[in-house]
Amino acid sequence: MLNVHRLTLLRELHRRGTLAAVARDLNYSPSAVSHQLSQLEKEAGVPLLEPVGRGVKLTDAARMLVSRTDEILAVLDRAEADLAASTPTVSGTLRVTSFHSALATILPTALTLLSARHPDLRVEVFHREIGAAFDGLAAHLYDLVIGDQWPDEPDPVRPGMERQELFADPMLLVMPADRPEPTEPADLTELADARWAIDPEYLPGGRWVRRMLAQAGVVPEVLCDTDDPLLQAHLVRTGHAVAVIPSLLVGSFLDQTRALPLPGGPARLLYTAVREGQTGHPAVRAFRAALASAARRESPEI
Template sequence: MFDLHRLRLLRELKHRGTLAAVAAALSYAPSSVSQQLSQLEAEVGVPLLEPVGRRVRLTEQAEILVAHTEAVLERLERAEADIARSLTDLTGTVRVASFQTAALALVPAALGLLRAEHPHLRVHVTHMEPEVALPALQARDFDLVLAEEYPGVPGRRPADLEQEDLFADPLRLAAPLDSAAPRLPASLGSLSDHPWVMEPEGTPARHWAVTRCREAGFEPDVRFETTDLLLHVRLVEEGHAAAFLPDLVWRGHSPTVPLRRLPDERRVFTVVRKGRSGHPAIVACREALRRTVAV
């Protein structure tokens, strides 16, 4: 029988890409990781790694092993969930990653519900954008991810992850406050001559925003790039830029800039690994988020 610990190291290598990254994530010495994988090769009796420049990649046989390892780990997570359900008190730690606006607008209230109803559950929250958080979820750095998806920009849906919709977040056109009597923009095209603030190139939000501008007949003059939507708001307030802003930015207070509703919505959802969705801590976190959204 193959050693599960060594199989997990091989799986980590697939997800993290380098021996150094595996060692750093697990607090091992790189030489120790390499030695363990060499012992696994001896157990299996075939090469599992092949050099590619200064890196290594998994052989076909290693990929087969990783697929079976994923199935074993999924079953073990189901076992962990079954044990947790058998207990009367919800304890332990759940690790959550969330994009910025959800972290600001939803997570604090959800944490309040969890603290009141499950005082012995420890929730660790990290601000992280979905394109980074979802691979980290696969690598078991997190237990639950709050993610977003913009219209026309479908994200990758790995088979080992499960999604659950939370709500649809309307998107609006924000006009810069550059006059004493601010007015709603007549249309997207009416802001074609203004500077814009958008998220960085390569992000789904940026792809969607540029596509919308091109559909309106112009190439946006993007002078400011940041994932910080609070900075987007500030630049619009000061008259420096136009922007696309989701309604979640204004949760709990009134908008401070003129907004025009667009026919688009971004999808906000939670993601967990397969086999994890039935764990009481995950169920409690998702329920707290749903109740927060419903308020």
Template sequence: MFDLHRLRLLRELKHRGTLAAVAAALSYSPSSVSQQLSQLESEVGVALLEPVGRRVRLTPQAEILVAHTEAVLERLERAEADIATSLSDLTGTLRLATFQTAALALVPSALSLLRDLHPGLRIHVTQLEPEHALPALQARDFDLVIAEEYPGNPNPRPAELEQEDLLQDPLRLALPGPAGDADGPTAALRSLADHPWVMEPEGTAARHWAMTLCRNAGFEPDVRFETTDLLLHLRLVERGHAAALLPDLVWSGAPPTVPLRQLPRGQRARRIFTAVRRGRSRHPAIRGCREALRRATAEVGGPTGP
């Protein structure tokens, strides 16, 4: 029978990419990880790694082993959930990763609810963009992730993860001055073709969506400010320095502080969802946190705009 610990190291290598990353994540030395994987190769009787330049990659036989390891770990996740469900008190630590606007608008209220309902449960929260949080969830760095998906930019849906919708968060054009007389959403965008813009950095899903939106309106935006901090986006709009595309959650239910305009149809909301590893959704800590987030969502009403 193959050693589960070594199989998990092989799985970690698939998700983290390098022996050094596996070693750093698990507090091992790279030589120790390499030795354990060599022993696994001896157990299996076939090569599991092959050199590619200065790195290594998994062989087809290693990929088969990782797929079976995922199934074993999913079953163990279910076992852990069943044990936790059998207990009267909910304890332990739940590791939550979330992006900024959800962290500000939803997480504090959810934490208050969880503190009242499950005082023995410890919640560890990390602010991390979905592009990094979802792979880290697969790598077992987190137990639950709050993530976002922009219109026309669907996220990959790995078989190892289970997703559950939380809300549709409206997206609007935020004007750096009084609302003009543009006739319709596309014209409103086009009216800002010569104005500076603030957007999220290159490589993010939000930036790709925003650039596509502007290009479909017929112009290339003059992006002078780049940051993942949407509160800075808002501040720049408030001071008249930039136009922006802002989600309603940025106001956390308070009245908007800048003029807003609707976006073209099909581009008016981002999907916000929670994700867990397959087999873990039945864990009472996951169920409790998801329920608290749903209740926090119900408490937040987005701003209204034209």
């Protein structure tokens, strides 16, 4: 019989292209991945890999197996959800991945609510960039992604995954308290001389902020290129930069600063995503309910 874990490794090799990438992203050694795939080849009874230069590529039989693996894993997800729903308590381990501002605000409140409502449920939290988060969700490394979608950026949720909206989080222009105040909503051209703390350009938020500034005719002088909004806020608070910060961080994170709405009131959309087969899992439903309650408590816009 074919081993499901080994099928998953074959699928990840198809997605990532090299044994080294699979090993790196799934925390194995390349030799361990190679050994597992050799064992799968013995189980299958047909060649699955063939050498190409220093690497390998999948045979036609291997690609057929990969196409079936998605179906197999989806069935197993639904079976696991059904089994969990047959018990009277919400228990087990839920692996959640998220980004900075959610980790610093709504997630701790959600964990507090969950510990009171479902003490037998264990939550493990991983801070990951959005691409790595969805790679991990597809690879069954994580069970749920707390994600955000920025204006004019594509939906990162992939086929075979289910998205549930949380709320829209308006973006604010945040300045040191002693900086001369621009008009409201903020006229970005008045900040042509400012130094900025801004997300890297390879991230959706960084691309969006740069597009917004370019449309206003502003070429930002970047003091700090960082994806950490708390560091951005600290640089603003200490008088060194201006930044675009989500409303979710309004409060103690933005004390001693002045925040103004941006033209047009842009907002990012916060959501959760799971594999479709896990939508009805009691742990997923309990976590989503706690997160929604936390969002109502912590977001100034709800």
